[in-house]
Amino acid sequence: MEKELSILIEQGYKAGIQVFLLVNVPKSEQHQEIMQSPCAFNQIDYFWRNRKTTCLDLVPDLAYVDFMELYNKYTKEYTEMLNKSLKFENIILKADKYSKMTKDILSIPVGINENGGLQCIEMGNPVANGTSHYGIIVGPTGSGKSTLLHTIVMSSILNFSPDELELYLLDFKEGNEFKIYEDKKIPHLKCLGLDAMQEFGESVLQSLWEELERRNKLFAEASRSGQDIKDITAYREAGYKMPRILVIMDEFQVLFDTNHNKNVAYRAAAKMSDFVSRGRVYGIHFLLATQTLKKIFETSSLYKGTLEEMHIRIGLQCTEDEFVRLMGDDNAKKCTYKSEKKKGYGIYLENDIVSEPISMQVAYLESDAQKELLAMVENDYEDFEDTEKNIYTFKREESPVISKTDIENMNANNSGIVIGEPIGMGKRIAIKIGKKKKSDMLIVGEKQESIDNIAIVWIQQVLAYVRMVQYKRLYLFDGSIMIDEPPLIEEDIYMKNQSGMVLVDNIFRVLITIDELYNIFTERKQRMMHGIRKPEDNEIIYVVVSNYQWIEPMIRVMEQRDVSEFEEMNMEFPDVEVNNDKPAPSTDDPFALVNSMMDDLNEELHSMGMAEQSNTGKGNKISYSKKLKTMLTSGYFCGMHFMFTCQDASYMKRLGSSELSVFHNRILFKSPSKDTYAIIDTSVDLEKMDDNMAVFSDGVNEPELFRPYLWVKKD
Structure with a gap:
């Protein structure tokens, strides 16, 4: 019984x-x-x-x-x-707002525990013998996980000043978890990732690591004054200011999922492992949240030991099996016993090794009340330094924009040609143009709109350079016009800048323009060899080949095929009398006689379909392929830089790796074609990549995902 x-x-x-x-x-x-x-x-x-x-x-x-x-x-x-529900105001005293300190410990009130006392999430050396600095939160759909995350954030904002605590909030799914903080001027918030991607998460970790290294240098500098600075507490006790940092990641498993971008996943896992080893010393703390740990290691790059070092555990509405995974075998039964099957209740474990689990009810904050509190904080910190620029917000679906005013400001700072922003907290992607470094660019993508937009962004910046310059510095081969499609740039833009550009708008001007460019290249080269310099030699020449797939003469030149039907000497002009009689070569000039004989032979070969590609002049046997490849290979020495765009990757694949090697800089947009991987060897799934993103490679560093600028005519 x-x-x-x-x-x-x-x-x-x-x-x-x-x-x-x-x-x-x-x-x-x-x-x-x-x-x-x-x-x-x-x-x-x-x-x-x-x-x-x-x-x-x-x-x-x-x-x-x-x-x-x-x-x-x-x-x-x-x-x-x-x-x-437990109301948020029951755990927060407005009279004490922004007054808590983080010198020794980070203590964030979140609810009421089973003993009727205030329950706090606590991190720092005084907690559990100095082993609780990072935590894991698990709660399935409907468990109150979102409520807890918002309570943590709002409690942090209201209890601490931005000099005491900084927040990094990352949501790796949906993007709605932290959306309420978007566009809010809250100085505590340093980073807000809405629907964050792996690449963004990695960049945040890298940025935090740079902050860790910066803090390490500050500790070393303070120690040289005779004080023994070993951690953030000692640094603060010495009279210096330094806020703790709390990083909250919701659905953190996405960051380490090898089914997405495995290279990023493994790098992020390695960096997280470094943080759990060193972050505590510098006051950098992590809370990782997820719905379940059941499959966390099946496709995750995260080291098991990394999670084991995160000793704070919070479980909301978990099954007994989930409690085993989260709390361990010894604590699982206690947690199951204490767990209340209702929203807002959960189990808090200060340390999964030395502490006892305790049940708690999480405070709930209604949306309208939350907005009012955020407005209050904004008002309180209206004059806070750099509030406008304080937070970095990432919204996956948005494209960064660029306008004429932006370009003029960048020109003043000599930023190079910028093409977009990284997926993360880094510097904008910029191409430095000059004679010291090869900077030819190849852009490939299935959506014409995408490749045309980045070409326009490029051209607008070039035009900003060439305005008011008499020397022509931009040559545009527009493939769209050549097949009677709308032009790449609008007519009014061309008319305003025609003094500084050459527009190649039909296929029969392609070879003529290649000749013109090659002559400029050889003349500059000759002057350089003889130590002579003209003013125009200092000017950079930009050559844009837009929609290469529609420019047949250019395709044949690149593929070293016959272009005779596009040569000026082989064109038929029925309405114009052409004198085909050639003067007899001078018998006094043996070289003229030889050249005449070679020209006759070449014309005969043309008629047989065996001619070498077109020459630039009498006696000059350099093919158009050789001319163009020479300019692509060595043109930058003489200030000549090329950009090619192409909608069909198969055209690029036909060139082979040797011909493609002239393009050091490459950009790939979304494409289902496997041929694109021959252009950039990347672990990014190009078929599933978002339309507003692209992969960039400079031929030296690891290819990176970025968001190209969208040109807007707002001014």
């Missing part, structure tokens, strides 16, 4: 059975055991308090207990308690 009663007491509540015990025995060992059951009450003065459920007190007539009366009262109050 005792065994059955014990099972009923311990497990009955899972089946909706609540056992009431009226205990009339001394406070013996048996009594203490019974009082640990989920249905037992402790007598406190004139009322009884439930041992398991907080905020439930019964005040029966101690002289006479009517069981049905007790049962009905319990049922009513228990039902009310189930539907009653």
Whole structure:
């Protein structure tokens, strides 16, 4: 009977059975055991308090207990308690806002624990023998995980000043978790990632690591003054300022998922491992949240030891199996016993090795009240330094924009030609143009709109350079016009800048323009060889070949095929009389005689379809392929730089790796073609890549995902 009663007491509540015990025995060992059951009450003065459920007190007539009366009262109050949430204002004192310190410990109030006391998430050396600096939060859909995350954020903002605590918030799914903080001027917020990507997460870790190294240098500098600075607490005690940093990642498993970008996943995992080893010293803390740990290591690059070093554990509405994964075997049964199956309740474990789990109710903050509090914080910190530029916000679906004014400002700073922004907290992607470094660019993507936009961004910056310059510095081969499609640049832009550019708008001007460019190249080269320099030699010449796939003569030149039908000497002009009679070569000039013989032979080969590609002049046997490749290979020495765009990757694949090698800089947009991987060897899934993103490679560093600028005519 005792065994059955014990099972009923311990497990009955899972089946909706609540056992009431009226205990009339001394406070013996048996009594203490019974009082640990989920249905037992402790007598406190004139009322009884439930041992398991907080905020439930019964005040029966101690002289006479009517069981049905007790049962009905319990049922009513228990039902009310189930539907009653703990209000956020019950754990926050506005009078004490921004007053808490983080020198020794980071203590964030989040709710009320089973003992009726304030429950805080605590990190720092005074906690659990100095081992609790990082935490894991697990809660399935509907468990109140979102409520907890917002409570942590709002409690942090209201309890600490930005000089005491900085926040980095990253949501790796959906992008709605932290959206309420978007466009808010909250100085505590340093980073806000909405629908963050792996690449963004990696960049945040890298930025934080740079901050760690910066803090390490500050510690070293302070130590040279005779003080022994080993951690952030000692640094603060020495009189220096330094806020702690709390990084909150929701659905953190996405960052380490090898099914996405495995290279990024492994690098991020290695960096996270470094943080759990060193971050605590510099006051950098992490809270990683997810719905379940069940498959965390199946496709994750995260080291098991990394998670094991995150000793703070919080479980919301977890199953017993989930508690085993989160809290460990020894704590799982205790957690299951203490767990309340209602939203807002959870289990807090200060340290999964040395601490005991404690149940808690998380404070809830309604959306309207949250907005009011955020507005209050904005008002309080209206004059805070750099509030406008304080936060870096990443929204996956948005493209960064660039305008004429932006370009003029960048020109003043000599930023080079900028093409976009990184997926993360880094410098904008810029191409330095000059004679010291080869900077030819190849852009490939299936969407013409995407490749045309980046070409326009490039051209607009070039035009900003060439305005008011008499020397022509931009040559544009526009493939769109050549097939009667709308031009790449609008007519009014061309008319305003025609003094500084050459527009190649039909296929029969392609070879002529290649000749013109080659002549400029050779003339500059000759002057350089003889130590002569003209003013125009200092000017950079930009050559843009837009929509290469539609420029047939250019394709044949690049592929070293016959271009005779596009040569000026082979064009038919029915309305114009052409004198084909050639003057007889001078017998006094043997070289002229040889050249004439070679020209006759070449014309005969043309008629047989065997001619070498076109020459630039009499006696000059350099093919157009040789001319163009020479300029692509060595043109930058003479200030000549090329950009090619192509919608079809197969055209580039036909060139082969040797011909493609002239393009050191390359950009790939979304494409289902496997041929694109021959252009850039990347682990990014180009078929699933977002339309507003691209992969950039400079031929030296690891290819990186970025968001190209979108040209806007707002000015």
